[in-house]
Amino acid sequence: MQHADRDTRWMLAGGAVLAIAVVCGSLALAGVRLDDRDAAVPAASPGERARQGLAEKVARLRASASALQTAHPEVPQYATIADRAKAYSAAVGGVWRPWPSGAPSGRTNPPVATAAPVGVDGASLVAQLQDVSASALAASSKAPEGDRASYASIALGSRLTAIDASPVLGGRASCGTADPAAAGSSAANGDSVRVAEAARQWLQTDAAQLAPAQRSRQTARIESVARLQSSMLAAGAPDGRSGPAAPPALSGGATLTGRALSALTAQLLLASSKADASGREAVVAYACSLYLTPAERASAGALPGSG
Secondary structure, three states, rough: OHHHHHHHHHHHHHHHHHHHOOOOOOOOOOOOOOOOOOOOOOOOOOHHHHHHHHHHHHHHHHHHHHHHHOOOOHHHHHHHHHHHHHHHHHHOOOOOOOOOOOOOOOOOOOOOOOOOOOOHHHHHHHHHHHHHHHHHHHHHOOOOOOHHHHHHHHHHHHHHHHHHHHHOOOOOOOOOOOOHHHHHHHOHHHHHHHHHHHHHHHHHHHHHHOOOOHOHHHHHHHHHHHHHHHHHHHHOOOOOOOOOOOOOOOOOOOOHHHHHHHHHHHHHHHHHHHHHHHHHHHHHHHHHHHHOOHHHHHHHHHOOOOO
């Protein structure tokens, strides 16, 4: 990504991209390795138990995808899922073991479940992706506010990945219930209003380049962003819109649509940090629905909104 693009998105999202990108430091706060081999294993907090449970699911997802990739190298989806699971693991801080190189005499590391399940196949891999999405959102409710957008990014990324993988690997996957009104009220603040306005304008500009017969899905997406914005304003967000939004610098095949989706996703996930559990689910489901094609979903990467 070029420097000008980073600057544009930073100004639009009020720091959302940076906030979501810093995912590793505090998610694993309770997971400090024990340098003192005689120390007792500290009791885990509810937040750390949720983080550890998610980390184990991500490890199983990676092991499953890697095993299937080895068995079926002709199926590129397995490599993609393995790579994304690696990114989720890094984001959540990995599986915690008090003594990573082995417990001292008289002590044992707590058991962890990180191996691929017996008989894993493509459809069960898609199910694992959906389970990771649900578990990331559940863990976000037990996390500090500053970490919730990172969990929401994992939830969204694994959901988008499942949707693209399911036609090839089997199983079923969906965004969930996409409700722009619920998402807007759960992410309502002045930054969200401004980013939604810029995204709407950029989407409109790209849609205008299409033949009329090809615009229906793009037009429906633009209308949904307008409803999202109206819900934010109805919820009391200040209206800081100020005319046409400056277009971002584009290079390397980037499009206004891509920039719109990335900036809006980052801001929605950041704003959802202050929402309750149902509000974060509404935001993730709505953000998922904005990605209309496999190419758009692939462009979101492992951790949508993180850069």
